[in-house]
Amino acid sequence: MFTHVHIHPPLPPSPSPPVYFSYRTLKFETAAATIAKTRKTEAATHGAITPPASVCGSFNQAADGQLVPESDAKKTGKKRVFFLDVNPLCYAGSTPSLRSFGRWVSIFFSQVSLSDPVIAVLDGEGGSEHRRQLLPSYKAHRRKFVRPFPASQRFSRGHVGRSHGIITDVLGKCNVPVIKIKGHEADDVVATLAGQVLQKGYRVVIASPDKDFKQLISEDVQIVMPLDELDRWSFYTIKHYIAQYDCEPRCDLSLRCIVGDEVDGVPGIQHMAPGFGRKTALKLLKKHGSLENLLNAAAVRTVGKRYAQEALTKYADYLRRNYEVLALKRDVDIQLKEEWLVERETHNDLTILSNFFKLLEETQKLTHQTGSNFSDG
Template identity: 65%
Template sequence: MALPLPTVGAVAASPVTAAGVATPLRSRPLRLIATPATAASSSSSAVSSEPPARHSRKHLSDRDGSPSKPTKPRVFFLDVNPLCFRGSQRSLGAFGRWLALFFAHVSLRDPVVAVLDGEGGNEYRRRLMPSYKAHRARGVGTGADSRVVDVLRGCNVPVVRVDGYEADDVVATLTEQVLQKGYRVVVASPDKDFKQLISDDVQLVMPIPEIGRWSFYTLRHYVAQYKCDPTADLSLRCFMGDEADGVPGIQHLVPGFGRKTAVKLLQKHGSLENLLNTAAVRTVGKDYAQDALTKHADYLRKNYEVLSLKRDVNVQIEDSWLSTRNTCNDTSVLSDFILKFNSEGRS
């Protein structure tokens, strides 16, 4: 479906350096103006369930007069490739519209780091499990299109790609580094793999095509949906599998072993590895569950290795990436990009 797109006022484009990063001009700040289609609604029409607006880092006072802790600054990681599709069809027009909504209503001037799949990023997991993303074309993906990279750099967004790794692994690695520096992290992606990262300081913001807006997904949302802590998310998915990524669950081997059984066992034992180790020496559940855990332990461990995000990719966050993003080029860069692909019928 077509997404409501904020129109943009005229701001002169900045010159682009040899490195492909736009050099800011001294011009008045960017101002995004709602189109008639969206003017009747507030900015919440493009983002839902957004956390409260950040306060300054100065200490504020609680109602009892005691100082409250300053809010940690946010860093956004943008998972590029999924945004370049409408359904199963490649669409750079869709990418442009999602990016415009993201900048105008979600990230604002907070730092944004865009991450792409590296060359051969799927190969490690495909060697472990040939069915992993077997229905998807091999290669670096649409996100690596030079036009996508150019528009991101034109909007002063650093672009990261590490060959041999998927974007998910790079985001997980950089998230660990950013948290250690005292920031909060927001991962912008529809990919459910990132739910294993959710914590008090890590949340997701997802594009929702059905309503044409971004929606925040936090620790509170996760607990309400799954009735368990996100630290058990990866272990739970090992039982349930991931049909979209070609990772089969245990149900096709043990039809009676469903989500309810998995959640109950994980709540008691904490993690898949603890559960499997315990089941190897004593009974942990009903006969069908005990039999499944002992007979198919290697199967579940392989699922764990395939589904877990790596945190040890050889990439380092740069301090310059954590600076307030210069938005002065957003208007001209995004307008040109969106108009081009709409007029060429590629949206």
């Protein structure tokens, strides 16, 4: 298997004091209204982009997921390592957007990760193919967004495409290693490296809007999600998961295998076994702990009402296939490097990201003058 890993070494420390920044705060009504308003404003101002503005203070998460001073978070003892799931941040809805990437990374560096180690991960080419071979409908609806863009907008093969180089350069200069492994989705790479980080005694925080990462949540694994309507990242912990789903995270994957995952194009068994819904699935999983335990039990004895028993025995292979599709792989051929775990040097953040926003602004102005269609992708 061919492995391609992009790693940028840290830059030498700068003598200037650290400066934290964030993308300017906007008042959001709805995501759609905001995008429309932003585009209208950009058109009126020839596409001017506001660079990051300085903010004061260091923040982290409280028990309820809100941001609090970093000193309070450090009382937990274990150091944190952040994983940045890059690809979802490079889209505004279904539209490729480098501005979206810049906005969320700016807020992330200034208000969330601060100087904690950050490891960025990109989807590798062909990363979804092994899952699509098992289930052709896997993420099939997302392929409709893989359409021809004008030259100024094109993101190759459904990924961030030709803009990978720009993104890798920005993150590398901000002392963030950038990893992309051919044949593997970013989710699997993160799951593999997260396990190695935990073995070294760190806590893990995964920065991503992808719900697939909920199967990894534990006392030492949290998620921080970008909330577009609030213009900030929000922490999501094991307490939030239990409050939302009324079960432990260990049931997450098994539950999705039974009820399906519409977003990822993975059908459940309700269409084949009417009445076998979330309530029944959750009751059985709470008792048996996992899908495999439940299927093994159903194979030798009655585990529930007749319709549930028949569904579990008749569609066992179907459910196991769903499990193989939805489960994050934790055995990707990559090894954690010690240099990825050191405190991140932040002195260059303001300069690097300010230059990035200036580049977008200059490109927009140039494109407007030539009269061609422009997307910040």
